[in-house]
Amino acid sequence: MDTQALGLTLRLALSTTVLLLLLALPLARWIAAGSGPLRAMAQAVVALPLVLPPTVLGFYLLVALGPLTAPGRLIIRLLGHPLAFSFSGLLVGSVLYSLPFAVQPLVSGFRAIDPALLEAAATLGASPLRAFGTITLPLAKPSILTAAVLTFTHTVGEFGVVLMLGGNIPGATRTLSIALYDQVQDFDYTAANRTAATLLAFSLLTLVAIYWRRSERRSLLA
């Protein structure tokens, strides 16, 4: 088992989850707050990673944001290196790739909140920010948890973007899925088995936890 790859994968998944929740909370709040073509557009863009192959994202990050373009050169000036072959590059890729997994549960969570509660809060003099913090967030807690868990697990399972963008650098971009790919290529099926079984067990346990929580909640409500 490649423990360095395991550590890196967990670090990437955790960083992606934190960063993505910070981005997705306000975005989902805005999307859930109304309707119209602009919001439909935003939702469509957010959902794109669900339908596009990860290679599309990998290609754009590698080439369109590479050193040959103006935005790419700006990134190099900011980071000191190109997005490719770096942990920060994988982080950007993972945030974009897991966007729908964070935003969509949050949007449905926010939409499920009775607007009367927020109106009541406003009548009582609460600022929108305070209402968001004291009413929306606590009520949407299950959705936030779902968003976080889905983002985390989806990042652990990421392969295509990392393969195109990563450069397979131990400790920086060699995630578990890449390590597994290498082990299979190297005919090291014992190691591959261990890595695959770890990923399988981890994903299964996480999903069981999510569904279990959901069914518990439902039975509590009933």
Added chain:
Amino acid sequence: MRLNTPTDSTGLGALRHLRTVVPLAALLLCLVPSSAHSQGPSAAREIHVLAAADLQSALPALADAFQHATGIKLVASYASSATLATQLLNGDPADLFLAADFSYPEKIVAANLADTASPIPYARGTLVLFARKDSPLQPINQNTLLDPRVQSIAMADPMHAPYGVAAQRALFSMKLDEKLKPHLVIAQNVAQAAQFVESGNAQLGFISLTLASSEHMQQIGTYLRIQPDTYPPLNQFAVVMKNSAHRADAHAFLDWLLSPPIQHNLRNYGLDPVR
């Protein structure tokens, strides 16, 4: 990608629902690409080739010439030699394996999947160092690797690509392996290494002369041959698959590839002749 027709859709249940199954089966048949594994006398002759990534720029032209000469079409898939060997060991129905070294086709022989007792040499490759023309490291020479501005050097993965092994051994011989280790960017195969340096994401790249000789790469960059005594010769070997239905055609291609005029021409594609 290949589509397979489901074989168990014609069970007892299917007989009872013949009226729904027949149109469905017809629909499925339409989905099967007509080019995949077409057989029979009237079908066009085709061989499926798994080719090492260094051949990505050379093989299309060779395949065209071969088809022109014989009417046999080559359908090629490219990846690192190890990737292709894994595929073949796990039942890939290809007819011919053109590897970039000896060890991977030897694995096919050892698994009793090849139709010859040993792999057949067909060409020798060359390792080069490539940089874009707009790189500040130009003009590149033997000392470029020592330049303090070098931050990223792409190479194929030594774990599964022969050109990666060659690059690793060359760095070791030049006593640069420890020094440059933090700057190495590992690609899945030599074609991806070329892409990394082509797109400017890596400043330098250890790639094959075949890829560096392609029209596009010649336009955008320059290359430097790595001293041949610093890495083991990149002798490239092939095997024809024992279970192939097109063994004769696959051998016809190998014989053609090994014929003097074609061997003589290999240099145009960045390969050295073996005969």
